[in-house]
Amino acid sequence: MNDLLIQPFQLAWATGALSHGPLIRKTTLLGDLSAIFTDGDATQLFPDRPAYAVDMFDTPGGEGELYVGVTHLYPGKVGDEYFMTRGHFHQRREQGEVYFGLQGEGLLLMQNQQGQAWTEPVFAGSVHIIPGYTAHRLINTGSQTLSALAVWPSTAGHDYTSLPHGFALRVIEKAGKVRIMAVKHG
Numbered sequence: 001m002n003d004l005l006i007q008p009f010q011l012a013w014a015t016g017a018l019s020h021g022p023l024i025r026k027t028t029l030l031g032d033l034s035a036i037f038t039d040g041d042a043t044q045l046f047p048d049r050p051a052y053a054v055d056m057f058d059t060p061g062g063e064g065e066l067y068v069g070v071t072h073l074y075p076g077k078v079g080d081e082y083f084m085t086r087g088h089f090h091q092r093r094e095q096g097e098v099y100f101g102l103q104g105e106g107l108l109l110m111q112n113q114q115g116q117a118w119t120e121p122v123f124a125g126s127v128h129i130i131p132g133y134t135a136h137r138l139i140n141t142g143s144q145t146l147s148a149l150a151v152w153p154s155t156a157g158h159d160y161t162s163l164p165h166g167f168a169l170r171v172i173e174k175a176g177k178v179r180i181m182a183v184k185h186g
């Protein structure tokens with residue numbers, strides 16, 4: 001083996017397929033997400049349907065290390081609300097993350113610790129710098145899979161408990177159009 005020339009991991013930019021490295025895949029089912037949709041009960045009609053899958057390279061963690069992964073968020077709605085990821089703050093609040101849109105159409109919803117929320121459109125080629133202290137969630141508003149590459153500090157961790165009422169914006173389809181609505185309790 002020539003350890004002066006190490007072959008890199010690979011990403012197919014058009015689809016988000018990761019290869020040439022050790023991979024972990026985590027699939028989240030609709031049935032796992034009843035708490036996040038307005039009509040949570042409707043998720044129980046198809047509890048085994050995958051809502052999204054996250055592939056990541058199984059690389060060493062630790063202070064200063066980075067993880068690389070791709071979220072594939074499938075198209076669909078629960079009632080009139082588009083499929084979305086659970087969303088989270090980082091346990092290490094100060095740590096940010098970068099998303100790169102790869103395929104599909106959607107929104108990146110962000111919310112700071114003061115409760116202010118905003119969105120950015122996600123599409124092939126979009127770049128999103130998620131600041132520290134900012135919760136984040138992907139929403140698929142299109143008819144294809146929405147895939148986004150993410151790079152984040154391995155020590156960031158996930159805090160799913162600090163938004164007990166959810167995000168302050170919900171994204172629904174109304175009369176065939178994408179509507180972003182402010183809500184009191186998301």
Ligand SMILES: O=P(O)(O)OC[C@H]1O[C@H](O)[C@H](O)[C@@H](O)[C@@H]1O
Pocket residue numbers: 028054069070071085086087088097150152158
């Ligand atoms: O953890 P969720 O809110 O379900 O989001 C899905 C994924 O989003 C980002 O890509 C994170 O870096 C992943 O660690 C996370 O698994």
